[in-house]
Amino acid sequence: xxxxRSKAQAKTDTAAKTSARTIKVDALARVEGEGAxxxxxxxxxxxxxxFRIFEPPRFFEALLRGRIFWxxxxxxxxxxxxxxxxxxxxxxxxxxxxxxxxxxxxxxDLRRLAYCGEWIESHVLHAAMLHAPDFLGLxxxxxxxxxxxxxxxxxxxxxxxxxxxxxxxxxxxxxxxxMKVGGFYKAPRKTDIAAFADRLAWGIEASRELAKLxxxxxxxxxxxDYTCVALRHPDEYAITEGRIVSNRGxxxxxxxxxxxxxxxxxxxxxxxxxxDRNAPEGYGGAYLVGPNARYNLNYAQLTxxxxxxxxxxxxxPICNNPYKSILVRMIETLYACEEALRLVKAYEEPxxxxxDVQPRAGEGFGCTEAPRGICxxxxxxxxxxxxxxxxxxxxxxxxQKQIExxxxxxxxxxxxxSDEALKWRCEQTIRNxxxxxxxxxxxxxxxxxxx
Numbered sequence: 001x002x003x004x005r006s007k008a009q010a011k012t013d014t015a016a017k018t019s020a021r022t023i024k025v026d027a028l029a030r031v032e033g034e035g036a037x038x039x040x041x042x043x044x045x046x047x048x049x050x051f052r053i054f055e056p057p058r059f060f061e062a063l064l065r066g067r068i069f070w071x072x073x074x075x076x077x078x079x080x081x082x083x084x085x086x087x088x089x090x091x092x093x094x095x096x097x098x099x100x101x102x103x104x105x106x107x108x109d110l111r112r113l114a115y116c117g118e119w120i121e122s123h124v125l126h127a128a129m130l131h132a133p134d135f136l137g138l139x140x141x142x143x144x145x146x147x148x149x150x151x152x153x154x155x156x157x158x159x160x161x162x163x164x165x166x167x168x169x170x171x172x173x174x175x176x177x178x179m180k181v182g183g184f185y186k187a188p189r190k191t192d193i194a195a196f197a198d199r200l201a202w203g204i205e206a207s208r209e210l211a212k213l214x215x216x217x218x219x220x221x222x223x224x225d226y227t228c229v230a231l232r233h234p235d236e237y238a239i240t241e242g243r244i245v246s247n248r249g250x251x252x253x254x255x256x257x258x259x260x261x262x263x264x265x266x267x268x269x270x271x272x273x274x275x276d277r278n279a280p281e282g283y284g285g286a287y288l289v290g291p292n293a294r295y296n297l298n299y300a301q302l303t304x305x306x307x308x309x310x311x312x313x314x315x316x317p318i319c320n321n322p323y324k325s326i327l328v329r330m331i332e333t334l335y336a337c338e339e340a341l342r343l344v345k346a347y348e349e350p351x352x353x354x355x356d357v358q359p360r361a362g363e364g365f366g367c368t369e370a371p372r373g374i375c376x377x378x379x380x381x382x383x384x385x386x387x388x389x390x391x392x393x394x395x396x397x398x399x400q401k402q403i404e405x406x407x408x409x410x411x412x413x414x415x416x417x418s419d420e421a422l423k424w425r426c427e428q429t430i431r432n433x434x435x436x437x438x439x440x441x442x443x444x445x446x447x448x449x450x451x
Contacts, residue, residue: 037426039411046412051404051430064390069095069359069381070181076377076392077175080436082125084175085118085166086370087377087392089240094377095181097364099357099385106350107183108240109343110169113193114176115239115368116340117165120158120203121173122371123291123329123336126434128155128210131326134428135217151213158206158333161199165340168192183354193347200344203337208309211330215313220425222410223320226402227276227283228293229261231369237301237335238294240368245297246287248280254365257376261287263397274398286401289373290433291328292319306335322406322432329371359385370395372434396435403433 040048060079064072076091077084089111096103103111128151129141138144145152163173168188170176178185229250231242244252252260263272275285295302299317302310310316313327359381366377373395380389410429414422 037407037430039407041411041415044415046408049404049408049411051400051407061390061392064379064387067387069099069385069387070357072379072387072390073179073181074175074177079392079394081174082122082436083118083370083372083375085115085170085179086368086375086395088176088179089115090366090368090375090377090392091379092179092181092366093241093368094364094366094379095381096357097366098362098379098381099181099360099364100362101182101355101357103183103355104350104352106187106348107354109346110184110187110350111179112240113340113343113347114166114169114179116336116343117162117169119162119239119336119371120333120340121160121162121166122434123333124155124159124162124210126371127214127326127329127333128152128159130434131431132214132217134424134431135214135219135326151210154206155210158203158210161196161203162336164199165196168196180354182357183352185353187350187353190347190349193344196344197341200337200341204305204334204341207330207334207337208312211309211313211327211334214326214330217326219321219323220410220428222323222406222413224322224406224409226293226296226320227279227287228296229276229287229289229374229398230294230297231367231374232298233301237298237339238369239336239339242367244367244374247297248278254367254376257365257367257393258378258391261393261398263393272397273400274393275401284401284405286405287398288402289395289398291325291332291371292322293373294369295319295328295331302331302335303338305338306331309334323428325432359383372396372436373398394436396433399433399435403430403435406432 038048038050039046060076064075067075072095073088073091076087079087133140133144136144141152166176167173169178171178171185226247228247230245231238232245233242244250244254244257250260260277261274262277263274266273274287276283276287277285279285279287296318299307310331313331315324315327315331319325319328361381361383363380364378367374369375375395376393378389378391379387382388406429407426410425411422414425417425
């Protein structure tokens with residue numbers, strides 16, 4: 001039986017040819033934040049498109065000024081409940097540079113294990129629960145559960161694996177409390193870490209099964225020549241550290257990021273829009289961060305099993321179809337399970353859970369790969385170790401111009417669609433990015449004016 005959404009997509013083009021139309025989407029579900037989309041069309045051409053974000057500003061950077069350094073990671077983690085480690089760890093790295101310290105390899109490995117947990121829980125939540133319904137013409141994962149409960153059960157079990165890793169390593173599944181500048185308050189016991197081995201082996205197979213299932217979806221025929229930006233590390237698929245690279249020839253240390261990429265206010269949005277200062281002509285400064293950007297830039301460093309899965313899903317070394325980000329997320333989930341299993345097998349309780357930290361003046365930069373893309377931090381400390389300057393550039397802010405660019409291309413190519421079908425396609429296009437506006441969109445008021 002077709003769902004109401006599927007029927008809407010099968011409507012004739014009659015409505016699309018009406019001289020003036022307004023389309024409203026009162027609630028864009030399955031994403032986080034509040035936003036709206038406005039489209040004005042004249043003579044079958046888009047005259048104006050605005051992806052508005054009206055979530056009120058939260059002033060985290062101003063809130064951090066005057067705070068002692070050890071408070072910063074816990075405060076920034078509150079920017080997002082889905083990917084708190086992206087903020088906590090990026091802040092820790094920047095502050096450790098400012099304070100002139102380097103953590104030990106065991107601490108670094110333990111942090112990477114925790115970050116694998118965050119990738120697993122976030123990727124599976126988005127792919128299976130929030131994004132998959134779009135490809136099935138369903139409103140939510142509950143409708144998937146009615147038809148295929150085993151799929152949802154498997155996804156929930158896989159997500160729980162990621163959350164449990166965060167719980168054991170970080171002290172709590174959401175907003176971990178066991179991590180700090182310099183390392184951890186307490187190192188987990190070897191027996192507690194070793195207990196994840198069998199579950200991670202299961203997670204590898206579960207990720208493969210879900211990815212291959214999602215590969216059977218019918219994907220919209222859309223590709224774009226993206227400017228991809230991500231971290232790259234010489235020894236591993238970049239998650240927690242690396243240099244910033246792009247497919248346009250950039251290869252930058254973190255302290256040069258803001259020389260090449262900036263943020264600007266736009267009249268129609270409360271959120272800053274990231275832009276590439278040296279974008280190719282015609283791109284409007286838009287660039288892409290997140291799963292597809294990481295995959296396109298770092299495919300060679302995936303494991304053989306992850307590459308095999310990509311091939312089984314019909315992907316090559318480059319994926320420029322944003323709708324197929326659901327597949328890339330599951331490939332990265334498999335990789336995160338493999339990497340976590342490697343770290344679990346090698347884990348030995350460190351002699352010290354954290355390196356000694358003393359306050360001093362300094363400046364530092366940090367960047368990690370949140371599930372949604374690079375999350376950049378820049379801090380300056382005074383002689384007492386208090387923050388005198390803070391700058392945070394979250395992934396969704398960097399993607400906003402590219403989201404608008406994708407929407408423009410998608411709407412222009414699908415003006416013949418019925419109102420309901422076009423509305424659905426716009427929502428789906430935004431959800432490709434798994435946007436997070438409180439760190440991006442929960443309610444979408446979509447208006448299309450045709451004259």
